[in-house]
Amino acid sequence: MELICPAGTPAALHDAVGAGADAIYCGFNDETNARNFPGLNFNREEMRDSIAHAHRYGVKVLVAINTFARAGNVDLWRRAVDDAVECEADALIVADVGVMDYVARTHPQQRLHVSVQAAAANPDSIRFYVESFGAKRVVLPRVLSVPEIAAITREVDCETEVFIFGGLCVMEEGRCSLSSYATGKSPNMDGVCSPAGAIQYREENGALISRLGNFTINKFAKGEAAAYPTLCKGRYQTDEGCGYLFEDPASLDATTMLPELRKAKVSALKIEGRQRGRAYIERVVKTFRHALIALEEGRPIPADELNGLSEGQSTTVGAYKKTWR
Amino acid sequence: MPVALASRVLPLLPLQLLLGICLREIRSRHPRIFDRLGSHTGKRYGLDPTDLPLAFVLEPRRMNPRVTVVRTLPPGVDARIAGPLSALIGMTDGSYDGDALFFSRDIQIDGDMEAVVALRNAIDDSRVDFLAESVAWLGPLATPIERLLRGLVAPPSFRQEMGVGGGG
Structure with a gap:
């Protein structure tokens, strides 16, 4: 191989x-x-x-x-x-x-x-x-x-x-529109998933908050391993609690x-x-x-x-x- | 850390002069860095070694690159990269992967992420070795002093803890 x-x-x-x-x-x-x-x-x-x-x-x-x-x-x-x-x-x-x-x-x-x-x-x-x-x-x-x-x-x-x-990538590749939805740019058309220009990181009392466009993607506790701010691996708050809906990072x-x-x-x-x-x-x-x-x-x-x-x-x-x- | 102790008491001007020489060497030997930076050559980067009582403001302008040594970063830098000195140096010489250092929370980045990504990629491609460049002007003394500096800023145990590095 x-x-x-x-x-x-x-x-x-x-x-x-x-x-x-x-x-x-x-x-x-x-x-x-x-x-x-x-x-x-x-x-x-x-x-x-x-x-x-x-x-x-x-x-x-x-x-x-x-x-x-x-x-x-x-x-x-x-x-x-x-x-x-x-x-x-x-x-x-x-x-x-x-x-x-x-x-x-x-x-x-x-x-x-x-x-x-x-x-x-x-x-x-x-x-x-x-x-x-x-x-x-x-x-x-x-x-x-x-x-x-x-x-x-x-x-x-x-x-x-x-x-x-x-x-x-957890989505069917070439068909995913999440990055496009959040930032207007996608890997499929522009060659970028979650483009750097749309990413913000902020430290808050030791926690790391990541944002993509207008969306908060994750909040990592002090010492917790971090990940890229992609929507598919974001941590979401739902009626069932807070967690990774699509895929863990x-x-x-x-x-x-x-x-x-x-x-x-x-x-x-x-x-x-x-x-x-x-x-x-x-x-x-x-x-x-x-x-x-x-x-x-x-x-x-x-x-x-x-x-x-x-x-x-x-x-x-x-x-x-x-x-x- | 001896480097931290020394930088707390020593004046910043000699270090600034040394870094100025280093930057001019890099400009002449690694012009491709500026091509890869593109429009980000006009940005101001705050480099913040968290284990030293000083920081650096890097302005990688193609014709007149400049680095300023400061006790604390001024407001208004476009992007900030903070972490242990050995991690920051290791990222430049290809020992450490910047994304892995971010995942492990050994470095913190904020501000203009396009500028950060462009700088990381430009330096990674250039194979610039800041320690070697900063002592190159010392002639025959360069090699022993470089060895001494490497021992001071990048103890081997750090590489093992990181789980990253050039081995394997």
């Missing part, structure tokens, strides 16, 4: 190469990619140089052009496609059918992956992307159990890729599921976190590289090594084990 690692900057890409990535995904510094954060991402020259660097070490680079193009302004997305191809990207990760169509028609030799943002969560949907645009791989949404992943992988004529670590960690994911015949394992620093990239990539070596050699796989890097300082296997069913 290929280890697919994030990089938000050229330095992070270099570190991911050194830490044992098989492939690295990254994006341009504009709204064509779903991590369009201030100071993050690659300009054209950095992309070209970074891909060349990765290739020198036998590491592939997958360029994420995975937001949805706006009617009347598709040129930005088409230019990103053309430039990524020119930079010799090994694959493009795309969510929008219009952009996929452009890739298939204009660059028929370019390898195409279906982004998690496309929310292709069943064989019919995946078959559409494979037959219409020649997609070679689909990144599965984080709403499927491992048996469901295995069933899909058996049925489709392309590779499957799944997330194994990092920030966890926790990161995905599928270390313990690696043997089952291998049995499910997934082709690639993805680490989330292009917005994270080099310390995160290096540590997480090395940890999973060692885990995959242990899996290959039939040794026990160390677990829970990455809690300190996780949102809320806790982890979950998410939908991979649907314990609520």
Whole structure:
């Protein structure tokens, strides 16, 4: 199974190469990619140089052009496609059918992956992307159990890729409007979930209060682990009491599921976190590289090594084990 | 902490001069920082080491970057980043992940979050090493003094407690 690692900057890409990535995904510094954060991402020259660097070490680079193009302004997305191809990207990760169509028609030799943002969560949907645009791989949404992943992988004529670590979207990806509702900006159209410009933090008697737009998202007691101020992981006051209605603030960690994911015949394992620093990239990539070596050699796989890097300082296997069913 | 003790009694001017040299070195060696900061080069950042009786106001202007050493942060900074000195330095040299330090409540941030995120990303990409840059002008003495400073500001036990860092 290929280890697919994030990089938000050229330095992070270099570190991911050194830490044992098989492939690295990254994006341009504009709204064509779903991590369009201030100071993050690659300009054209950095992309070209970074891909060349990765290739020198036998590491592939997958360029994420995975937001949805706006009617009347598709040129930005088409230019990103053309430039990524020119930079010799090994694959493009795309969510929008219009952009996929452009890739298939204009660059028929370019390898195409279906982004998690496309929310292709069943064989019919995946078959559409494979037959219409020649997609070679689909990144599965984080709403499927491992048996469901295995069933899909058996049925489709392309590779499957799944997330194994990092920030966890609990909604069907590419369809979530919570950030848009609260701030007017979304990962789907603007490349930002809960944009930094709409976030406020305030300390009050040792407690940390986080706000997104006009909404108070959480109040963390003194010493309590904090989390990103996203609506899906907010703490809500209801008639039943106060708590996390949708999802606890926790990161995905599928270390313990690696043997089952291998049995499910997934082709690639993805680490989330292009917005994270080099310390995160290096540590997480090395940890999973060692885990995959242990899996290959039939040794026990160390677990829970990455809690300190996780949102809320806790982890979950998410939908991979649907314990609520 | 010896650094805290020293900074309580020593005048701020020599430190300010030293940091000015450091900042000029960074400007010439790491110009990409300013590209990544974009419009945030005009912001004023308050850097507040909570284990020292002083703080810094950073103005990362492309042509004339400036850092001012103060006893307490003045009102009106655009963003404030507070935490132990070793955490603040560790974030700049890639030892610590800023988000993890935030989750663990080891650092506090407030103010303009876009400015904070841009600064974090710009510095993380630059691989700037503030300790090394601040002593580079000392020539042959730079290496031993840098080693001494690292021992003072980043005791190994801190890294273990954080559960983050470059190892693994």
